[in-house]
Each structure stands twice: as structure tokens, then as C-alpha cells.
Amino acid sequence: MNKPLELRKFVAPEFIFGTGALEMTGRYAKNLGGEKALIVTDPGVIEAGWADKVIASLNEQSIPYTVFSEVTPNPKDFEVMKGAEVFSAEECNLIVTVGGGSPMDCAKGIGVVSSNGGYILDYEGVDMISNPIPPIICIPTTAGTSADVSQFAIIADIPNKTKIAIISKMLVPDVALVDPETTTTMDSYLTACTGMDALTHAIEAYVSNASSPVTDLLALNAIRLISGNLIKAIENPFDLTYRTPMMLGSLEAGLAFSNASLGAVHAMAHSLGGLMDLPHGECNAILLEYVVDYNFESSAERYSGIAEAFGINISGISNVQKKNQLVDRIRTFRKNAGILKSLHDIGVNPDSIGALSENAYKDPCLVTNPAEPTLNDIKELYARAIG
Amino acid sequence: MPELSDKNPENWNQLRKKIIGLGETSLRKSHYPAFQQRQAENETIRMISELFLDVELLEDVLKRLPQFLSERFKYPLAAITLINKHTGRLEIISKTDNFETNPDIPDEELIVEISSQTVATGTTKIIGKSSITEKHETNGKDQKLLRIVCAPLKTKLQCIGTILLADIKDKPETESGINTLKVIANYLAQEINRKQTETELQETNRELSDYVYIVTNFLKNPLFTIKGYLYTIKDEPESLNEHFDRIIFQADKMIGVLEKLVQLSRAGKLKLRKETIEVSSHIQAVFNLIKPEDIRVKLNIENDIPSIRVDQGSIIQIFSSLLQNSIDFADPDKDELIINISGYETSSRTHLNISDNGLGIKPAIIEKVFNPGFTMGKKTGAGFGLAIAKKLMDAHGGRISIYSGGEKQGTEFQLHFPK
Numbered sequence: 001m002n003k004p005l006e007l008r009k010f011v012a013p014e015f016i017f018g019t020g021a022l023e024m025t026g027r028y029a030k031n032l033g034g035e036k037a038l039i040v041t042d043p044g045v046i047e048a049g050w051a052d053k054v055i056a057s058l059n060e061q062s063i064p065y066t067v068f069s070e071v072t073p074n075p076k077d078f079e080v081m082k083g084a085e086v087f088s089a090e091e092c093n094l095i096v097t098v099g100g101g102s103p104m105d106c107a108k109g110i111g112v113v114s115s116n117g118g119y120i121l122d123y124e125g126v127d128m129i130s131n132p133i134p135p136i137i138c139i140p141t142t143a144g145t146s147a148d149v150s151q152f153a154i155i156a157d158i159p160n161k162t163k164i165a166i167i168s169k170m171l172v173p174d175v176a177l178v179d180p181e182t183t184t185t186m187d188s189y190l191t192a193c194t195g196m197d198a199l200t201h202a203i204e205a206y207v208s209n210a211s212s213p214v215t216d217l218l219a220l221n222a223i224r225l226i227s228g229n230l231i232k233a234i235e236n237p238f239d240l241t242y243r244t245p246m247m248l249g250s251l252e253a254g255l256a257f258s259n260a261s262l263g264a265v266h267a268m269a270h271s272l273g274g275l276m277d278l279p280h281g282e283c284n285a286i287l288l289e290y291v292v293d294y295n296f297e298s299s300a301e302r303y304s305g306i307a308e309a310f311g312i313n314i315s316g317i318s319n320v321q322k323k324n325q326l327v328d329r330i331r332t333f334r335k336n337a338g339i340l341k342s343l344h345d346i347g348v349n350p351d352s353i354g355a356l357s358e359n360a361y362k363d364p365c366l367v368t369n370p371a372e373p374t375l376n377d378i379k380e381l382y383a384r385a386i387g
Numbered sequence: 388m389p390e391l392s393d394k395n396p397e398n399w400n401q402l403r404k405k406i407i408g409l410g411e412t413s414l415r416k417s418h419y420p421a422f423q424q425r426q427a428e429n430e431t432i433r434m435i436s437e438l439f440l441d442v443e444l445l446e447d448v449l450k451r452l453p454q455f456l457s458e459r460f461k462y463p464l465a466a467i468t469l470i471n472k473h474t475g476r477l478e479i480i481s482k483t484d485n486f487e488t489n490p491d492i493p494d495e496e497l498i499v500e501i502s503s504q505t506v507a508t509g510t511t512k513i514i515g516k517s518s519i520t521e522k523h524e525t526n527g528k529d530q531k532l533l534r535i536v537c538a539p540l541k542t543k544l545q546c547i548g549t550i551l552l553a554d555i556k557d558k559p560e561t562e563s564g565i566n567t568l569k570v571i572a573n574y575l576a577q578e579i580n581r582k583q584t585e586t587e588l589q590e591t592n593r594e595l596s597d598y599v600y601i602v603t604n605f606l607k608n609p610l611f612t613i614k615g616y617l618y619t620i621k622d623e624p625e626s627l628n629e630h631f632d633r634i635i636f637q638a639d640k641m642i643g644v645l646e647k648l649v650q651l652s653r654a655g656k657l658k659l660r661k662e663t664i665e666v667s668s669h670i671q672a673v674f675n676l677i678k679p680e681d682i683r684v685k686l687n688i689e690n691d692i693p694s695i696r697v698d699q700g701s702i703i704q705i706f707s708s709l710l711q712n713s714i715d716f717a718d719p720d721k722d723e724l725i726i727n728i729s730g731y732e733t734s735s736r737t738h739l740n741i742s743d744n745g746l747g748i749k750p751a752i753i754e755k756v757f758n759p760g761f762t763m764g765k766k767t768g769a770g771f772g773l774a775i776a777k778k779l780m781d782a783h784g785g786r787i788s789i790y791s792g793g794e795k796q797g798t799e800f801q802l803h804f805p806k
């Protein structure tokens with residue numbers, strides 16, 4: 001247990017986990033005083049039919065709604081502003097968001113602007129939101145991002161080609177309805193990417209210098225659940241036997257990282273998402289093994305715990321061996337999940353390393369990374385991941 | 388957010404502490420409903436303050452307010468009542484258009500009654516369907532399902548009127564809705580009060596410049612004439628007898644103007660003692676006093692003129708001014724001057740018409756007849772009668788208006804008295 005005397009708190013929303021949780025949307029909307037709901041979602045989720053299920057549940061309680069679906073992956077500042085306009089114009093007083101990380105982060109941004117005015121990018125940073133935001137109900141449809149339980153919102157800053165992090169207790173949703181069934185419509189590559197994102201959350205939370213005994217418990221169990229079920233969930237997309245533990249693993253990882261924060265993988269992935277609009281999960285999946293390799297020494301004991309959670313037998317082997325085995329295991333796991341590309345393959349070339357590293361170096365996620373990388377260290381990490 | 392790139396360990400540590408989240412300053416999320424209410428109030432107040440900035444005359448602002456309040460609070464009917472400073476009585480100043488046409492909404496009497504109770508208690512009143520049903524039963528009207536909310540317009544010192552909202556549906560009013568209405572009513576009261584004071588100051592300024600105009604035009608000339616006669620007498624003392632009467636005539640003219648000026652300035656500040664007055668006998672009495680010798684006048688007074696509640700001294704002065712005006716502007720080409728008096732009442736007002744077959748007034752100058760000192764080249768008087776009549780009507784919370792078909796088409800005065 002690290003620094004047992006340091007104060008820690010744990011913030012989590014009320015959440016309902018299990019098949020059918022989605023159908024409680026209407027009741028919660030009513031309990032939260034919803035008079036008109038803004039449904040924030042994206043075209044993919046609408047096509048998969050989950051938005052309609054949410055609407056049916058709201059209809060049951062006769063709660064009127066407006067749908068806002070102009071959200072793209074890596075939600076953009078102007079999309080948030082547009083949504084906030086719709087929220088005010090339609091006189092909504094509650095937000096229901098159904099989808100992956102993008103609609104959920106966008107929904108949080110809409111809430112911030114509707115209550116605080118100004119431009120969404122004004123609220124970059126920690127604890128910068130002064131007015132309470134409208135009630136938010138989150139219904140995740142991926143087992144990865146965990147925006148449904150976190151106090152984070154990541155928004156793309158288009159003018160500056162970067163991503164900003166807004167961190168505030170205000171961003172914790174009022175209720176998360178975590179329904180594993182919603183993840184059955186993900187294709188195998190999305191399942192892989194979001195699963196690797198969740199795994200990264202768990203690992204970075206566990207080694208974070210802001211972790212606590214409660215986040216440790218959740219993070220380690222999340223690693224066990226994800227490492228044990230991701231590949232099977234990809235192979236059997238409609239089987240809830242694997243989807244359910246994946247969703248639970250993602251939820252636990254989310255609760256852990258929301259309170260312990262993240263590390264260098266996310267700092268570097270945010271930079272890639274901001275500068276080149278690359279998918280978040282895929283970036284994390286590629287970067288994870290390089291950062292584990294770099295960080296291992298600074299927190300060998302914690303990484304050994306992670307290796308154990310992966311099922312690696314670590315008794316009687318040296319730290320270097322542990323590190324190599326863990327990095328190997330993560331690499332194999334990524335490949336088995338079907339993520340075979342390098343950063344180079346997804347369009348990152350060495351010319352961008354300077355700008356990417358500068359942005360990653362400013363990302364607040366870096367503060368809780370166990371090692372304190374220099375700017376050069378980050379450049380080197382990018383170079384290795386480009387391959 | 389602290390910049391990380393300067394690599395200051397102190398900054399990193401601070402940011403890390405902030406991320407862990409101890410000592411954060413944000414409000415609880417459960418404050419959202421209260422926040423939302425405050426935001427709605429601010430927005431409404433902003434819109435009202437813009438209205439007061441954009442629109443110059445208080446009268447015009449008040450005309451627009453009911454529609455605004457009706458939309459803002461989602462009640463089909465909205466009305467504003469204000470206490471008339473002269474009469475101390477509540478009057479409906481403005482209301483939404485549906486007022487006259489919709490039989491389901493409360494009548495003026497009811498609005499004034501609810502508003503009076505609200506002003507007396509100083510608290511916002513919510514009236515559900517039951518009390519309205521009762522009210523309508525006593526009126527023998529149909530039972531209506533009505534929801535009425537009435538909020539006092541309170542300044543720091545006094546209650547100056549009410550906002551009244553009504554709906555034909557009995558929708559329950561939320562506490563936050565009522566609180567918002569109270570906040571808006573308080574703000575509105577201050578703004579109306581401020582604008583009223585502003586208007587009164589402007590009015591006083593205008594009156595002052597009127598008086599300067601009157602003094603220079605009506606007192607300077609006779610004074611110069613007197614001075615001229617006195618110089619003549621100094622040079623030719625024997626002409627004293629010849630000029631004496633002229634000097635006295637000019638001095639009397641000045642005294643006459645001064646007396647009118649005193650009446651005019653008093654008219655606005657008069658303490659009124661209202662009583663119920665029978666119109667025809669009063670008009671007849673006034674007419675007998677000022678009836679001229681040199682022209683034939685026929686005074687027709689209709690039988691069924693309703694009585695009015697006014698200050699007796701004031702109404703005699705008003706009647707005398709209007710009858711004198713008809714006599715002064717009789718058409719010399721006609722055999723006789725005919726003056727017709729008629730009247731009728733509506734639920735809140737009594738109306739009197741005084742018309743003649745005299746010279747009439749050109750449309751171009753009809754607006755000016757109530758200005759103090761306005762004359763149309765008539766021989767006697769100094770043009771104060773109508774100005775005094777108007778001021779006295781204002782003091783009664785009433786209105787005076789004038790119509791004329793044009794030259795030789797006669798003149799009609801309409802008097803509107805509040806009940």
C-alpha cells in the first residue's frame with residue numbers, strides 16, 4: 001500500500017449494472033426532474049438502434065426530448081457549442097447521452113457551456129467549472145471509455161489542433177446505466193480498441209502516483225477481467241458471457257482512473273487525437289507496451305502486480321525479466337485482439353514527433369505518471385511506436 | 388492550469404493535488420435547480436432592463452410588458468395594474484390583447500379587486516379555481532376554471548401596483564415559478580418607479596419652461612404698455628385722466644394672468660375630495676353664471692347622464708372652462724350656438740361628451756389646445772382654461788380629449804372619469 005497516510009477521496013456516480021439497465025432511462029430522467037431531455041448520441045449508435053430504445057424509455061414516462069447527433073469521434077469544440085445551443089433553444093433541463101466516449105464527452109461539454117456560458121475551451125483544467133451543470137444520464141455502448149463514471153471530459157481544441165482535458169467533480173454523471181447488451185453491436189475492431197483503452201485505464205490507474213487502496217482493488221480486478229475476456233468477446237460478439245465481464249472490467253477501470261487519474265499513454269494518445277484526429281483506443285493500444293517498458297523501473301512493484309493479474313508467474317525472476325514478460329504479454333494480447341498496426345501504419349510520420357511531444361508534455365495526465373519523463377523521453381517513445 | 392513544460396516540481400505537485408480532488412471549490416451538482424431558477428431570473432431581468440433602455444416612454448414600456456410576461460411565465464393572460472397617484476386607486480394600465488375577446492378570463496373588476504387585496508397584503512397571491520367560481524356565482528356568471536397569480540409591485544417604500552397572470556386551465560404553480568415572479572415583480576417595481584420619477588421631473592421641467600413663456604408673453608406686453616403711458620403722463624401731466632383707465636385695464640389683465648397661473652400650478656397638487664356629483668344640475672348652474680348677453684345659446688343636456696365621482700370645486704372649474712371655450716368660439720354665421728351634453732358608463736369608467744356647433748379647430752393645431760397660454764386670437768381670457776381643465780382631469784386619474792371635424796365643424800370634448 002503506497003503512502004497510507006495520504007488523504008484520498010473516491011467520487012463515483014450512482015450506477016446500475018446489468019442487462020436491461022438501459023430501460024431505466026425514463027424513470028431516472030423523471031426522478032432527476034427532467035422536463036425535457038437532450039439526447040446526445042452519434043449516427044452509429046442510432047443505426048444500432050440504442051437511441052430508439054432510450055427514446056422508447058423516455059416516452060414511457062412522457063418526457064419530451066430532442067436528439068443531437070452531430071458528434072464525431074474525438075468530439076470537437078464546435079460540436080459542443082452547437083449542442084449547447086440546441087439545449088438552450090429547445091429549453092431542455094436534462095441530458096441523456098447514449099454511445100461511446102465521444103457522445104458522452106460531448107454531452108458533458110454541452111452541460112458545462114449551458115450552465116456556465118462562454119466557450120467550452122475556457123474550462124480546460126482541473127476544477128474550473130463554477131456553476132452546476134444539468135443532470136446527466138450516461139448509457140455507455142462501448143466497454144472502454146468509461147466517461148459514464150469519470151470526472152473527465154476530453155474535447156478536441158480545433159483552433160490549436162490539440163485535445164484539452166476538463167476535470168471536475170461536476171462532470172461526474174448523475175447516473176450511469178451500464179447495460180452489457182449495448183456492446184453486442186460493436187464490430188470486432190471497435191471491441192478490440194475500446195477493450196485496450198479500458199485495459200490502459202486500469203494499468204495507468206494502478207501505477208498512478210495518485211492511486212488509493214480503493215482504486216487499486218478496482219484496477220487489478222479490471223485487468224483480470226479484461227485480460228481474461230477481451231479475445232473471447234471479439235470471437236463471440238453476441239455472447240453476453242464475455243460481453244458482461246468486459247463491461248464490468250471497463251466500469252471498474254473507469255472508477256479507478258476517474259479517481260487515480262492516468263499517465264503517459266493517455267497524455268500521448270490525447271496528443272495524437274488532437275493533432276491528427278486518430279482514434280483514441282487504437283492509439284492507446286499501440287502506445288501501451290512502449291510506455292510500460294519505459295515506466296517499469298520507476299514502479300517495479302506495481303508493474304509486478306499487473307503482471308500477476310495477467311496471470312504471469314513472477315516468482316523468482318528478476319525485474320528485467322518481469323518487465324520483458326509483461327511487455328511481451330501486452331504485445332501478444334494486442335495482436336490477438338487484431339490490432340496489428342504501428343503508429344506509422346495509421347498515418348503518423350516522424351516529422352510530427354516534435355509537435356506531438358510538446359502537446360503530450362502539457363497534458364495533465366502526465367502529472368500522475370509514475371516516472372517523470374523529459375520532453376526527449378516522450379519524443380523517443382513516439383519514435384519507437386512509429387516503428 | 389499550470390503549464391507543465393516549465394518543469395517546476397512545485398507546479399506538478401499542485402496539479403497532482405488538484406487532480407486527486409481534495410479542496411476543490413465547485414458547487415454540488417444538486418444546486419442545479421436553484422441555479423437554473425437564478426439563471427432564468429437573470430435572463431428575464433436582462434430582457435426587462437433592455438426594454439426600459441430601448442423604449443423611451445414609460446407608457447410604451449407598460450404597453451409591451453403584459454405580452455412579455457405572458458410569454459415568459461406561460462400564462463395566456465397578463466395584466467399590469469398601478470396605483471393612480473392622485474386618486475390612490477388601482478387601475479389596469481395594460482393587458483394582453485386576448486383580454487377583451489376571451490370570455491373565459493376574469494373581467495376588469497375582478498382584476499382590480501384581486502390586485503387591491505394583493506397590494507393590501509403585500510404578498511403574492513395564488514388563486515385556484517374555487518374562489519373564482521364563488522366570485523362568478525355572485526355575479527351570476529358561468530363557473531370558470533381559472534388559475535390566477537397576482538404579485539405585488541413593491542419598491543422599498545411602497546406597493547405601486549401588481550402583475551396579474553391568469554390561465555383558463557388550473558395548472559399548479561411551482562414554488563420556483565412563484566419565486567421567479569416575485570423577483571421579477573420587485574425588479575419591475577423599481578424600474579417603473581424610477582421611470583415615473585424621471586417622467587415627473589421632465590414634466591416639471593416642461594411646466595417651468597411653460598411658465599417662463601407665459602410670463603414673457605402675457606406679462607411683459609402689458610407692463611411695457613403701462614410704462615409707455617407713464618412716460619406720456621410724465622411729459623404731459625394733463626393726459627393722466629385720459630390714460631388712467633388704460634393703465635388700470637392693462638394692470639387688471641396682468642392680475643388675471645397671474646390668477647390663472649396660480650390656478651394652473653395648484654391644479655396638479657390639489658388635494659381632491661371626491662364626492663358623487665349629479666352632472667346636469669352642475670353644468671346648468673355653471674352655464675347660468677357665464678351665459679353671455681350678446682349671443683343666443685341653446686344648452687341641451689341629455690336625461691340619462693350617469694353621475695360621477697369627482698372633487699366638486701374641480702369639476703365646476705372644468706365645466707366652466709369647456710363652456711367658456713364653446714362660447715368664445717361660437718360661429719358668428721350661425722343663428723345660435725348649440726351645446727350638447729351627453730354621457731354613458733362602462734364597467735370602469737364614466738364618459739361625458741360636450742360638443743358644440745362652433746368654429747371648430749384646424750387639425751394642425753388641435754394638439755396644442757391644452758398647452759397653457761395657447762390662444763386662437765380670441766379677445767378675452769388668456770388661453771389657460773383648457774390647460775387647467777386638462778390638469779384637473781389628470782389629477783382625477785381621468786382623461787380629456789378633443790375632436791373637431793375642422794373649421795366651422797364644431798368641437799367635441801370627451802371626458803373620461805375613473806369610477
Ligand SMILES: [Fe+2]
Binds near residue numbers: 201266280
Ligand atoms: Fe482512455
